[in-house]
Amino acid sequence: MALKRLAVFAGAGVMALSMVACSSGGGKQDGAGEGSGGGTVDTPRMTIAMITHEVPGDSFWDLIRKGAEAAAKKDNIELRYSNDPEAPNQANLVQSAVDSDVDGIAVTLAKPDAMQAAVKAAGAKNIPVVAFNAGMDAWKPMGVKEFFGQDGRIAGQGVGERLTQEGATKAICVIQEQGHVDLEARCAGVKETFPATEILNVNGKDMPSVESTITAKLQQDPGIDYVVTLGAPFALTAVQSAQNAGSNAKIGTFDTNAALVEAIQGGDVQWAVDQQPFLQGYLAVDSLWLYLSNGNVIGGGQPTLTGPAFIDKSNIEAVAEYAKGGTR
CATH class of the missing domain: 3.40.50.2300 (Response regulator)
Structure with a gap:
């Protein structure tokens, strides 16, 4: 099944690639x-x-x-x-x-x-x-x-549109590294199409700190009904933060890994933007x-876009097996 394309997707050159087989083991490889x-x-x-x-x-x-x-x-x-x-x-x-x-x-x-x-x-x-x-x-x-x-900004705009479609009323967009141009572009895009978005900066190098910061924010403002993170590990941490805070906020994210795919299948995370x-x-x-x-x-002087696309329960099985193999 084809993945859902964001409505504001910007076109670019399309390449047909013949991929070689790679290791089915997850995690980092042995050496550089x-x-x-x-x-x-x-x-x-x-x-x-x-x-x-x-x-x-x-x-x-x-x-x-x-x-x-x-x-x-x-x-x-x-x-x-x-x-x-x-x-x-x-x-x-x-x-x-x-x-x-x-x-x-x-x-x-x-x-x-x-x-x-x-x-x-x-x-x-x-x-x-x-x-x-x-x-x-x-x-x-x-x-x-x-x-x-x-394009981080276009991807973020698509997320903001989805929040509106889902009836969200207030969201936080969690940036794990201040000054990172693509992460900041994503949250800026979210805010452009869903103005009721607050930026929350966290220290992505310290996951316990990420968890406590999101938990505190959700406790402080029970009106937040959506948490948008910019990476799969941060989405999984946000799930725990919502539980800690007793919040019913939904979680959406950018990017995937095998655990994130399982979280979408299980309903803990609503969707992911795949690049x-x-x-x-x-x-x-x-x-x-x-x-x-x-x-x-490649690209004729223009960027070659590898995304974005939404992955959710409607199409998660299309990538689940690849995720188990460590390539999605």
Whole structure:
């Protein structure tokens, strides 16, 4: 069954991909360079660095990484994955990749200003850079070749419209990292189409603190009838917060993992906005191989959208088996 598309979905180039099989085991892979075994292409061996703003423990990035590893395996690429949630440290990782003369770099731009110098250094050495997941409004001015992800603001607008359709009266939108451009765009979009939305900032690196902060907010304001989170682990925590507070607030979220799929099936979470992180990781790596081996650039100067789409009880079975395999 096709996933529900958000009404305000912005069109982009559509690609048909032949995905290779990947591990059915969940969780992180063993080390930084998996998926770099023998490929199925006959192009020379390449080295690609992928540098993200992953917060350790956030299962979203397991899906990104599995997609990247699948593409790396197919394309005979040595994948060097690294991450740091602090923007200056992430920029240092990009600079290290530049200094080690990798063939290409895939990077997230959650805090673009901090990344500009390192991205410019890559350009000075003719190392192609693509962006994915975060930085929809920043990648092109920075000279990045391609972008793969969803438009956070459009996705948020779709969420706000859904809240209205469901008869919500007051919502909180929970941001787990202040200053992250995509997260803030999502909540801004929610507020645009559902003005009765309050932004709640939490410390996403401390899940007990997230739980207590949401609990306190729900206790303070019993009029809140919807909690919107921006990641699957935070949605599951919000479920516990609502129970702690004795609140009947419903939970909706961005992004999925296997536990979140079960929560939708069980009714604890109403829906999730899917941006297909496996696909983001896959396209980021595969696009660099295409550029390096054949001069191809995807998207015609526009972002290639991997979402958004709603997943709820009406279509959850379409992705449940993939979620069990750790790729949705």
